[in-house]
Structures are given as structure tokens and as C-alpha cells.
Amino acid sequence: MSSPPPKKSQERVFNHGFFQSAGLILPWLTPQELANVSLTCKTLHQIAHPITLHRSLDASRSFENLPIPFHNTLDQYPYSYFIYTASQIIPSSSSSLNRQFWGPNSTQSPAIPGSSSSGAGMGCAHDSMNRPGASWVSLVDESGCECEKCEKVSEDNVIGCPCMELEGDEGMGIMSECGPSCGCRLECGNRLSQRGIRVKLKIVRDVRKGWGLYAAQLIQRGQFVCEYSGELLTTKEARRRQQIYDELASNGHFSPALLVVREHLPSGNACLRINIDATRVGNIARFINHSCDGGSLSSVLVRSSGALVPRLCFFASKDIKEDEELTFSYGEIRVRPTGLKCFCGSSCCFGTLPSEHT
């Protein structure tokens, strides 16, 4: 005996439930999974389509102050997939970050399943100490200033705060800012790099370099652009990953974003090495391409009073026009003469991308 056909109202309840659950589940899927699901039926295709559109409109999933859209007129990829973190994270908290909600209503989404981190799945907040993905490795010591607001410090005339210190050199700049051990808050003029991204940016696809970060407005020389965020690795782990990445990159279809920063300590005998891997978990700085002429960005190691690990930040090294690509130099050393081809287009291009033994 066949069961009677469902009544119209039952059908409506079913459809409503189906749409609701699909709308909750699909934003957790990777692009490949989303494409597979959307092929199964018209309804799922209709649910998947706005998710793809939403992803292409903001690489930062609302974690930054401004949306950072993808632009691609070359091929079928509407966006690049990775897990977003606005600040450094330590691998113990990122190992469980296998998925991240990325779709409409990202800001109301729950955290990553199975993640013990408070981070990368939640809505926007722009206090760098409380920003999603923030896992400040901090050592609160006596070195912070006692100021509550750093009254004497203004955005363009940063003087007066005892935490302020700038050591310019030909390579990487080093800067000190107020931090966890200071009495002041985020509005303090000596925390310029801690308030998130404040300039309009976009990510554009290039036929030879892949995705690249571009200015979507005029950026003035000296303005803070962004921090290089990702997983903070031990040197052993960085070397292990580098080997894998080199192999994958040699076929030309993989863009690693593992950055090694070395800071020579004042004694001259020691060198602090910081390994930041933004390949799987990172922020929009992972899209900054190399230029042999040094590019338009200066990299500055920012120490915040009381924070154990400095952060790598990018500031405009010249006035950058709207639609201009943002680049910096990945380094000078080229241990592999037959390394990956460089397409920076500068008059002093070496022809290959920098490479070194990590």
C-alpha cells in the first residue's frame, strides 16, 4: 500500500528545514566540496551560488575593518581558499583549525568545530588583543610605559612615549609600540599597527604570479597597511614544511607563504628567528608578491611592550596609487639558480625568486 502524498504544508516545512540546514552547513565546505554538492541538485546549486559570491567579495570573512574582494578576469577561480586569522596563532591552537565558516552571516557564525581556540571562526572585533585568531604570546614584564593614553603621541607625530623607539636600517625596520604591559588602550597613538587594516585593498589574479595584493585607494607613504599573520612555527617545523612546499611549488601550481624573519640581537652574537606560515592559516598579507626592486612596502618588526614575540608589519614605503600592486622584497639570497621564475617586471629583476636554505 503506498503512503499518501505529502500535504503542501508538510512540503513547505520540509523545504524550509532543508534550506535552513543547507545554509548552515554549506559555508563550512571547501571550494571543491561546495562545487560537488552544488552539482547534485538545483536547490543546492541555488544555495551554493551566493556562498561563492560572498566569499569572492571578502577574503577576510569580516575579520578586518573593511572587506577585501577578489578580482579575477583570467580564469574560473573566484577566490582563494585558506583559513583566516587576523593575528599570529601558535600551531597548538591552529592544528584543529581544519574548517572555517565562510559565507553569508560569517560574523554570527560559531567557532570552528573541535577547536579549542577562541579564534578564527568568530565575528569581527578590531582590538588586536581580542581580534579573532589572536593568541598573543605575551610575557607581561615591567618594560611597558605607565601612560594611560599616551597623550603626547599623535598619529603623525609619535613622540614622547617611552615605549616609542625606531631603528631604521637598510633592511628591515624595527619599531616598538605600547603593548599588553602598558596602561593605555588601543586608541593610544603608539599602537598604529594594532588596529587592523584601515586602507582599502583588493586581491587581483595575474596570469604569471597568481593572486596579488593591490591598493584600492591612494595609500600614503608611511601608512600602516597590514601585518603578516599566520602560524608561528618552530624552526624544525618550518624546515619540515619548507621541504614539502618546495616540492609542491616546483610543479607551478602551489603558492607557499612561509616567511622566515631574522633579527640580529644587539649583542651581535645571537639571531632571533621567527617563522610565520600563512599558507594554510593566514591573512591577506599571504597574497603579497615579491619585487626585486624592493617594491612599495617596507617590512618592520614591531615589538609591543610585554609581548614576547615581535610582529612583522608592512608600511607603505612610498605613495601608492589606487590599482597599484603592493609588493616587497622576499630577500636577497638565491641558493637555487634554477629557482622559480620571477615576473616582478622591475628593471633590476634577477629572473628568479629569492630562495635560501631554511
Ligand SMILES: C[S@@+](CC[C@H](N)C(=O)[O-])C[C@H]1O[C@@H](n2cnc3c(N)ncnc32)[C@H](O)[C@@H]1O
Ligand atoms: C606569498 S605567495 C604570494 C601570493 C601568490 N601569488 C598566490 O597566488 O597565492 C608567494 C608565491 O607567489 C608567487 N610569486 C610571488 N612573487 C612572484 C614574482 N615576482 N614572480 C612570480 N611569482 C611570484 C610564487 O609562486 C611564490 O611562491
